[in-house]
Amino acid sequence: MKPRLAFFDFTGCEGCQLEVLNFEQELLDIISAADIVNFREAMTERSDDYDIAFIDGAITTERDVARIKEIRERAKILVAIGACACIGGINCLKNFYPMEEVLRIVYGESAHYYDTIPARPVDAVVPVDYYVQGCPMTQSEFVKVVKALLTGKKPEIPNYPVCVECKMAGNICVFEKGETCVGPVTRAGCNALCVTNGRTCWGCRGLVDDPNTDSEKEILAKYNLTPEEIIAKFRMFLGYSEVAK
Secondary structure, three states: OOOEEEEEEOEOOOHHHHHHHOOOHHHHHHHHHOEEEEEOOOOOOOOOOOOEEEEEOEEOOHHHHHHHHHHHHHOOEEEEEHHHHHHOHHHHHHHHOOHHHHHHHHHHHHHHHOOOOOOEOHHHOOOOOEEEOEOOEOHHHHHHHHHHHHOOOOOOOOOOEHHHHHHHHOOOOHHHHOOOOOHHHEEOOOOOHHHHOOOOOOOOOOEOOOOOHHHHHHHHHHOOOOHHHHHHHHHHHHOOOHHHO
16 A cells, blocks of 8 residues: 555645645656645545655644644654744744734734644654755755655764855855855755855754854854844744743
């Protein structure tokens, strides 16, 4: 019997699930090796019998908490996909404000109808087996993870900073332009996409396992940047982590 895959969405834009649908040939290859039994973005049929669950989105309500626990109980393997599921992502920006104020600003007079709690990544509620980072997640990395799981192998994900990929791409360091960047402590795997295209790294792939924060502080001092400036940068995607508090 083919492995049974299920995709579930929580709080987020659902862009990572759309990325899956954009895989074209790679998606056909996956379908030939596994059965997709739950995927709201692509099919109406639903099944609670699955082996691998892919989770897109952050946990932001009590209903989310109950639902992700049920999914975890059913799944043999649980994979978080995208920044919202892996690290909390942009949703965690609301955590820096009183929840009552957040509800009032977003929903106005209808605020009392809505259930909300501080946003959090999936692994703050249930154990996560594997992660596919990024906003949106990197297509090639997702395919690599899925193929590894379908063949019984452990996926290998980069555990070095984006700076390594920047140097390989020949990019001019963002700090040299007088801008802030969290590439020195952010997990690589995106081929330094943002910096290569003239932007700065916002940390959407989360931190490396052992971030060199001392090196980051030295860079800040070298370019006369304040800790407050870098913390503001971290809060865009890494608001749930201690480094942004």
